[in-house]
Amino acid sequence: MLNFSFHNPTKIHFGENQIQLIAGEIPTHAKVLVIYGGGSIKQNGVYDQVVNALAEHTWFEFSGIEPNPKYATLMKAQAIIQQEGIDYLLAVGGGSVVDGAKFIAAAALYEGEDPWDILAKQHPVKQALPIGVVLTLPATGSESNIGSVVTRDGHKLPFQSPFVRPQFAVLDPKVTLSLSERQISNGVVDAFVHTLEQYLTYSVNGKVQDRFAEGLLQTLIEEGPKALQPATKEDLDIRANIMWSATMALNGLIGSGVPQDWSTHMIGHELTGRFGIDHARTLSIILPAVMKVKREQKREKLVQFAERVWHLSEGSDELKIDKAIELTEAFFQRMGVPTRLSEVDVTQEDIDGLIEKLEQHGMTQLGEHGDITLDVSRTIYEKAL
Numbered sequence: 001m002l003n004f005s006f007h008n009p010t011k012i013h014f015g016e017n018q019i020q021l022i023a024g025e026i027p028t029h030a031k032v033l034v035i036y037g038g039g040s041i042k043q044n045g046v047y048d049q050v051v052n053a054l055a056e057h058t059w060f061e062f063s064g065i066e067p068n069p070k071y072a073t074l075m076k077a078q079a080i081i082q083q084e085g086i087d088y089l090l091a092v093g094g095g096s097v098v099d100g101a102k103f104i105a106a107a108a109l110y111e112g113e114d115p116w117d118i119l120a121k122q123h124p125v126k127q128a129l130p131i132g133v134v135l136t137l138p139a140t141g142s143e144s145n146i147g148s149v150v151t152r153d154g155h156k157l158p159f160q161s162p163f164v165r166p167q168f169a170v171l172d173p174k175v176t177l178s179l180s181e182r183q184i185s186n187g188v189v190d191a192f193v194h195t196l197e198q199y200l201t202y203s204v205n206g207k208v209q210d211r212f213a214e215g216l217l218q219t220l221i222e223e224g225p226k227a228l229q230p231a232t233k234e235d236l237d238i239r240a241n242i243m244w245s246a247t248m249a250l251n252g253l254i255g256s257g258v259p260q261d262w263s264t265h266m267i268g269h270e271l272t273g274r275f276g277i278d279h280a281r282t283l284s285i286i287l288p289a290v291m292k293v294k295r296e297q298k299r300e301k302l303v304q305f306a307e308r309v310w311h312l313s314e315g316s317d318e319l320k321i322d323k324a325i326e327l328t329e330a331f332f333q334r335m336g337v338p339t340r341l342s343e344v345d346v347t348q349e350d351i352d353g354l355i356e357k358l359e360q361h362g363m364t365q366l367g368e369h370g371d372i373t374l375d376v377s378r379t380i381y382e383k384a385l
Contacts (some may be wrong), residue, residue, distance in 0.1 A: 004257040005258070010144035011168040014244065019134055020051040020172050020314040022090065023056065025168045026132055030088040032059035033080060034269045036103045037093045039063060046136060050092055060084050065093070068272055068279065069100035071116060071152035077104045089131045091166070094183075095140025095190075098133055102148035102164035105129040118159050119150055125161035133169040137179060138243035139187035139280065141194060141250025143169035149269070156273040157361065171247065173239035181228055184242075186280035188224035190244035192217060192331075193283040197262050198255040200291070200301050201368040206258040210304070213254045216245050217309045225334045231322035247331075263366035264290050267377055270357045277344050284337040285344070289384035291325050293376065297369060341384045351381045 008089035025127040026032060034050060041047040062077045080086065081104070091101035117123040133251045134145040142148065146165045149158045176184075199213040223241045226232040248254070267290075268282030295302060299317070306312040306324035317322075329339045338344055356363070357377055366372035372380070 001204050001209075001257045002259070006217060006252060006256045006331075008144060008165075008252050010166050010251070010385050012144065012171060012247070013168065014171045015240075016172055016174050018172050019046065020053050022050070022132060022134065022168070022170060023053045026054075026057060026088055026090065028056055030057065031084055031086050032087040032088045032090055033077065033084075034059055034061040034090045035077065035097060035104065035106075036061070036063050036091075037065045037067075037097050040178065041092055041136060044136075044175060046092060046134065046175050050090070050134060055155060059090075060086065065097050065100040068149070068151045068276075069096050069097045069103070071103075071119075071150050074100050074103050074150065075107065075115070078107060081108050087129060089129050090134065091131060092134040092136065094135070094137025094187075095142045098135070098140070098142040098166070099148040099150065099181075101131055101133075102128075102142070102152050103159075105131050105164055106161060108158075109310075116152065116331065119152075119157040120155075120174040122159065124330075125159070125163050128161065128163040131164065131166045133166045134385055135169055135171050135184055135243075135363075136175050137187055138171070138176065138246035139190040141247055142190070143171070144251045145259075146252075147249060147250075150238065150282075151273060155361065156269040158269075169247075171243050173236050173243050176234075176239045176243060177234060180246045180375075181336065184227050184298070185224075185337055186278055187246060188220055188227070188242060189280040189284050189332060189335055189337050191242075191249045192220045192224075193264060193287050194246075195220075196287065196305075197264060198258060198260045200298055200305060201259040201261050202298070203300050204258055209254050209256065209258045212248070214308050216249055216254070217305075219245050221309070221331055224331075228336065259368040261290075261366075261368045262373045263377075263380075266361075266363045266366050267358070267380060268356045270361075271344075271346065274353065274357065275344070275346060275352075281337050281344065284332040284335075284339055285341055285384050288325055288329050288332075288339055290378045290381055291328070293380050294367065294372070295321055297367075341381070348382070348383075348385060351378060354381060 271282040306320035
């Protein structure tokens, strides 16, 4: 196991009717900016619960954060923050809203000339406004981690900083009952691939991390499809297990002390940036291709994945790996997401442009070994066709 330091101070309030607890988490003297997306929280009752919880607070609102939050949209919040003296942000929504709030929080106190440099030049974030979260869509784990991804003019770029980790997050599985099937599918797949990015690398004898990761993967395989089936889609226990799995997949725990990959994400980001494809659907397309192209480097963990997660005990290691990849693709298909670029109308002719973007963004040595060069990324895109 590798050396590591693990610290996650985000307080989680999990379960039904927990939104009321935000009243005690945010200082009563704070001026709060409630940040949300397209307004679905006003149809599903979440907005009213937040309003009631903030009855003793001074608060304002900023809406319109889109999936894959856009820099131009996020920067509009800065005027409200300055005009009203905002000193606390409450993100109400899914991962995109939380990611957007993180950038807003960092940009509000950024001392450089252009906040875009936080992303484009990876300028360090030295301070940020405090953030709380009411999560409505389990997927990214952004509610208790230090990462954020922002899009601008076809560029989808990440940044990380401990200063933007939310101070608290409310996770009420009941609010996920209003999600569409597409949102449910995307969330389950996102959490699944987050887990594999930290698991499917090479062994450092991190048994605790591996077992945690395998448990999350099995839970998502078991519960994900049930959330789409008419007979079980309203089951709160199913939603609760999916919601907690998504948080645990990327709160830093299973990635501590083990190597991590993240090539699927970086290669997939270019598909979102250029074609607007849902983030999770880029992952379901790219991950199987990464598994196929890098099977030799990932052999030991692929066999472990096959045996422990998919319970494959017969045949050679080669057959186990083949079957594990096949079952992973089948799981994605059961979740209603694509596994080939051809399913989202991306062709061979588009690959040159995607490679150019990877090079432009410095994504030239990806993977746990740093050996996924632009040529290897090209092979991965081609394998995904």
